[in-house]
Amino acid sequence: MNQDDNSIPRLARKPRLRVAMVTETFPPEINGVAMTLGRMVDGLLARGHSVQLVRPRQGPADIPRQTENFLEMLAVGVPIPGYDGLRFGLPLGGRLQQHWSDNPPDLVHVATEGPLGRSAVTVAHKLKLPVTSSFHTNFDHYSRHYGIGWLKQPVASYLKRFHNRTAATFVPTAEMARDLGQQGYANLQVLARGVDRQLFHPGRRSQSLRREWGLGPDGLAVLVVSRLAPEKNLPLALKAFQAIRALRPDARLILVGDGPARKSLAQAWPETHFAGMRSGEDLAAHYASGDLFLFPSLTETFGNVTLEAMSSALPVLAYRCAAAGEVIEDGGSGLLATPGNEAEFIAAARRLAAEPELRERLGAAARERVAPIDWERIHEHLEAIFLHIIRRHARLPGQENHFLQIVPD
Incomplete structure (x- = not known):
């Protein structure tokens, strides 16, 4: 090797x-x-x-x-x-x-x-x-x-x-x-x-897009970008969002992507905004318009979305594996949970929702962290x-x- x-x-x-x-x-x-x-x-x-x-x-x-x-x-x-x-x-x-x-x-x-x-x-x-x-x-x-x-x-x-x-x-x-x-x-x-840092850029943040999501000026957009499939562990994202919602009633879950599980997820998550498949500048605007990023998957070989979110200056919460485990410094450029530990993942999600200064610091550090990649x-x-x-x-x-x-x- x-x-x-x-x-x-x-x-x-x-x-x-x-x-x-x-x-x-x-x-x-x-x-x-x-x-x-x-x-x-x-x-x-x-x-x-x-x-x-x-x-x-x-x-x-x-x-x-x-x-x-x-x-x-x-x-x-x-x-x-x-x-x-x-x-x-x-x-x-x-x-x-x-x-x-x-x-x-x-x-x-x-x-x-x-x-x-x-x-x-x-x-x-x-x-x-x-x-x-x-x-x-x-x-x-x-x-x-x-x-x-x-x-x-x-x-x-x-x-x-x-x-x-x-x-x-x-x-x-x-x-x-x-x-x-x-x-x-x-x-x-x-x-x-x-990662393309020119495409995935925080300057693409869109207030009009956030209004489409039903968010007020100070609302919290919790973003998930993923194929909607059973292996992506998306029910954990819902559990984490429910914990966030208890702290921030103005929070909205934005799910970008499509796949075989969309129908069942829409039935289980009626208040979620399903944005569907996005690409190019449209996808980049969705990243930049979020406030924090949840990535609950445990089956990734890499996870390109991790780098795209970081390049967009989003604070990322993920398990300590795949790209997140190699690129993110826990507490420095994002938050990491022990693989499979749902309680730890949910607690970190609550922390991100409760601390705006932490979100801002982690997002800025994430953008810098991917500069050499x-x-x-x-x-x-x-x-x-x-x-x-x-x-x-x-x-x-x-x-x-x-x-x-x-x-x-």
């Missing part, structure tokens, strides 16, 4: 790479994995590399795009039960083998572990192409939330076999690298995620890892010489 950025060698002359990216989800789909993969592709293109994107077709009108340095190949997409709007891709082994035989990429990166991703790993091995992967989602942890807890161990075993077939598996935090390493995962690389640095590190793996692969017996020419010493 390699977690040290400094271990990736820098090359005197940067080559132009041809990278094949394989993913089951991609923008305009709205979720953390799609956003991260969209940023990754944009970063590679901005640095002069070429990208072939292999993904499921997102709808009847979806057609593959092609530019000078960007080409899409679309697979048949099948809806994921319980996840409206998301699909997994059917295998494309034959097409990928033909295309990559004629136009071999320098590296294949597989971002998701479904049938499409599995077929891509198999073809890469057949063609002796270097292949990497990303661990984005704790699917094995999700099983108990959907009444299929008996599948947890088989899913966990499949994920480990899948990722251990690749030259490196990217994980977003050092904590996850340690946890997966203890489970037998090999070749782990920490590749963090960034820049996407450009993440893209630079990704590029360095890819170059290192390509060069290492070229030195293996029986590999094609063109890798050595692409990545000179």
